[in-house]
Amino acid sequence: MTLFGISLGSMLLFGFPFMVTLLGSLILYVYVYMPDFAPKLVTTMVQQVITGVTPPALVCVPMFILSASIITGGESAGRLIRMIKSFVGHLPGGLPITTNASCTLFGAVSGSTQATVAAIGGTMRPMLLEAGYKSSFTLGLIVNSSDIAFLIPPSIGFIVYGVATSTSIGMLFLSGIFPGLLILVMFSAYCFVYSKIKKVGVLPKETWAERMTAIKDGLPVMGFPVIIVGGIYAGFFSPTEAASASVFYALFLETVIYRSLTFERIVDSFLQTGVITGVVFILVGAGQAFSWMIGFMQIPQEVLPPLFGTDPSMLRVILIVVVVYFVACMFVDPIVAIFILSPIFQPYVVSAGVDPILLGTLVTLQAAIGSATPPFGCDIFTAQLIFRRPYLEVIGHSLPFLLILILATVILVVFPQIALFLPNLAMGG
Amino acid sequence: MGEQSGNEKKPSKLRLFNRYLGKVVNAMEVSILVSCVAALAVLLMVNVFARTFFQSIYFAEEVSKFLVMLTTFTGVSYGVRKARHIRMGAFLDAMPPKMEKVFLIIICAVSAVVMGIMTWFSYQYLLNAMNRGHVTPALRMPSWTFYVIIPIGFGLATIQYIRTIIKNLIEKDPWQSPDQQSEYEDEEVGGVQL
Numbered sequence: 001m002t003l004f005g006i007s008l009g010s011m012l013l014f015g016f017p018f019m020v021t022l023l024g025s026l027i028l029y030v031y032v033y034m035p036d037f038a039p040k041l042v043t044t045m046v047q048q049v050i051t052g053v054t055p056p057a058l059v060c061v062p063m064f065i066l067s068a069s070i071i072t073g074g075e076s077a078g079r080l081i082r083m084i085k086s087f088v089g090h091l092p093g094g095l096p097i098t099t100n101a102s103c104t105l106f107g108a109v110s111g112s113t114q115a116t117v118a119a120i121g122g123t124m125r126p127m128l129l130e131a132g133y134k135s136s137f138t139l140g141l142i143v144n145s146s147d148i149a150f151l152i153p154p155s156i157g158f159i160v161y162g163v164a165t166s167t168s169i170g171m172l173f174l175s176g177i178f179p180g181l182l183i184l185v186m187f188s189a190y191c192f193v194y195s196k197i198k199k200v201g202v203l204p205k206e207t208w209a210e211r212m213t214a215i216k217d218g219l220p221v222m223g224f225p226v227i228i229v230g231g232i233y234a235g236f237f238s239p240t241e242a243a244s245a246s247v248f249y250a251l252f253l254e255t256v257i258y259r260s261l262t263f264e265r266i267v268d269s270f271l272q273t274g275v276i277t278g279v280v281f282i283l284v285g286a287g288q289a290f291s292w293m294i295g296f297m298q299i300p301q302e303v304l305p306p307l308f309g310t311d312p313s314m315l316r317v318i319l320i321v322v323v324v325y326f327v328a329c330m331f332v333d334p335i336v337a338i339f340i341l342s343p344i345f346q347p348y349v350v351s352a353g354v355d356p357i358l359l360g361t362l363v364t365l366q367a368a369i370g371s372a373t374p375p376f377g378c379d380i381f382t383a384q385l386i387f388r389r390p391y392l393e394v395i396g397h398s399l400p401f402l403l404i405l406i407l408a409t410v411i412l413v414v415f416p417q418i419a420l421f422l423p424n425l426a427m428g429g
Numbered sequence: 430m431g432e433q434s435g436n437e438k439k440p441s442k443l444r445l446f447n448r449y450l451g452k453v454v455n456a457m458e459v460s461i462l463v464s465c466v467a468a469l470a471v472l473l474m475v476n477v478f479a480r481t482f483f484q485s486i487y488f489a490e491e492v493s494k495f496l497v498m499l500t501t502f503t504g505v506s507y508g509v510r511k512a513r514h515i516r517m518g519a520f521l522d523a524m525p526p527k528m529e530k531v532f533l534i535i536i537c538a539v540s541a542v543v544m545g546i547m548t549w550f551s552y553q554y555l556l557n558a559m560n561r562g563h564v565t566p567a568l569r570m571p572s573w574t575f576y577v578i579i580p581i582g583f584g585l586a587t588i589q590y591i592r593t594i595i596k597n598l599i600e601k602d603p604w605q606s607p608d609q610q611s612e613y614e615d616e617e618v619g620g621v622q623l
Contacts, residue, residue: 011539012517013517013520014520014521014532014536015516015517015518015519015520015521015522015532015536016516016536016539016540017509017514017515017516017536017540018514018515018516018517019505019514020536020539020540020543020544021516023543023547024539024540024542024543027543027546039550039553042546042547042550043550043553043554043557045547045550046547046550046551046554046579047554049579050498050576050579053497053498053501054494054497054498056490056493056494058497059469059473059490059493059494059497062466062469062497062500063469063470063473066466066470237477240473241473241476241477241480243473244470244473244474244476244477245474245477247470247473247474248474267463270462270463270466270467270470271459271462271463271466273466274461274462274463274465274466274500274503274504274507275462275504275507275508275511275513276504276513277466277497277500277501277504278462278500278501278502278503278504278505278507278508279504279505279508279513279514279515280515281497281500281501281504282501282502282504282505282508283515285501331517332517333515375519376517376519378515378517381517381518381519391519
């Protein structure tokens with residue numbers, strides 16, 4: 001147990017790939033403590049890796065990655081930004097609000113924060129800097145607004161949570177929309193006040209003729225939320241079908257309507273999708289092996305009872321789960337955290353009567369917040385990678401956003417209906 | 430793992446071997462990744478149409494499972510080669526280059542061992558599946574065909590980690606992977622840059 005923890009912690013901190021950290025710690029553990037059974041257990045690990053990567057529900061992940069990848073290579077993100085900017089650009093904080101809103105809408109195409117940081121941040125950051133915003137503010141803004149994309153369907157977080165806990169992925173998708181919009185409103189209010197106090201200049205108001213052109217250019221991008229949210233809400237599409245429909249629409253949009261993609265670009269987006277799929281899925285597989293093994297080693301039974309106490313109340317379960325996810329996602333990739341932790345908490349969650357869909361929303365929100373939080377949130381490193389700015393500059397302005405996100409979590413715990421009324425409506429109708 | 434021991438005396442041969450292996454593997458991996466993702470996309474899109482107008486393709490789920498596995502395990506080794514695997518690199522990036530190099534060699538050695546063990550046991554798993562002779566429910570294919578890629582993927586990942594060690598031994602700067610010096614480098618599309 002101690003050796004296991006030490007190997008896990010040190011491999012994590014010294015920058016071993018997560019897949020090696022997970023699989024290597026398990027292999028070390030079985031060979032040191034159970035040498036007789038080791039070959040059998042490692043074979044079981046292989047089997048668990050296979051089980052982890054093959055649930056039918058996970059097939060939608062590469063498809064959502066693919067449509068986001070096609071869109072990122074094309075013009076959609078730029079057109080989306082132009083459309084929103086033409087309406088809010090003249091307000092105080094117009095450009096940061098444009099960033100927030102673009103991330104939210106782009107979230108309806110992409111399932112991960114990383115893709116959103118790249119697509120929206122790459123375009124918005126030069127504009128924000130030119131308008132006179134401080135560099136660390138722009139980075140904090142971009143990293144944290146991309147969190148909203150993690151709540152707006154499609155979201156890889158929801159898909160993985162749904163697979164790990166056998167919760168309906170379609171319903172989880174619907175539950176993320178209003179919390180995402182809530183955070184959008186709160187962030188925008190903050191940006192409005194911040195820009196007013198700092199007296200950052202505003203853009204000239206655009207005429208209605210300009211706005212109409214911008215709408216005409218950008219409106220086709222809104223087809224994605226219609227296909228994904230509308231299709232799932234109406235019960236017409238399963239998540240996998242919605243994913244393949246969005247790939248179809250992305251190809252149609254970028255090749256036929258915008259004519260922005262060359263054949264090489266398309267092949268490259270296939271390749272990038274393949275790589276991201278491999279890198280993400282092996283983590284899911286390793287996570288499955290890991291969670292099976294710690295179940296086998298009975299670690300949850302040792303660690304959890306003192307944490308939860310006997311017969312915990314609903315609020316206590318929610319608080320513990322939320323805090324654990326938040327802390328875990330500061331250190332490891334959210335996909336790994338969700339996949340390993342969810343099955344462990346599941347019995348307590350069920351016995352305390354917590355709504356699994358509400359918890360899924362909270363968990364995904366925490367995963368998004370944690371991965372944008374210093375010291376080790378993985379979105380920070382993504383931003384470092386994309387914008388090539390030093391670490392301290394990236395995290396310099398994350399505190400206000402972090403506080404807003406924590407406030408949003410509290411609001412969500414107090415008023416769970418924000419997340420739940422849309423899924424309830426869909427199930428009722 | 431025995432391949433590199435014979436060549437260690439002559440670094441130029443070692444370098445040639447490294448380069449040749451890199452090119453062959455790159456061409457294979459890129460074509461598998463691209464065609465699998467494309468095939469998966471086409472299959473799922475066609476299936477939506479088929480379901481709407483006729484009926485679902487009966488083998489769609491099985492083939493998509495096969496394609497996902499092929500993509501995943503090919504991506505594992507491609508990810509090693511391009512330094513794309515997700516990790517927490519904060520401390521490693523902050524180290525002075527010499528120390529980073531030492532750590533990279535340790536990391537790659539441990540990773541190569543772990544991947545090597547996974548290769549061996551997934552090969553055993555494959556042999557086991559061949560002996561049982563189960564067939565898949567829809568296409569009546571032998572189910573071991575699904576697992577062939579696993580030892581190959583892990584095995585290639587092992588080789589890539591060994592290549593990274595070689596790269597770090599023969600070059601002055603620390604290298605994250607045999608093809609990429611650091612994650613911060615722009616990735617060349619599909620090409621080998623050695």
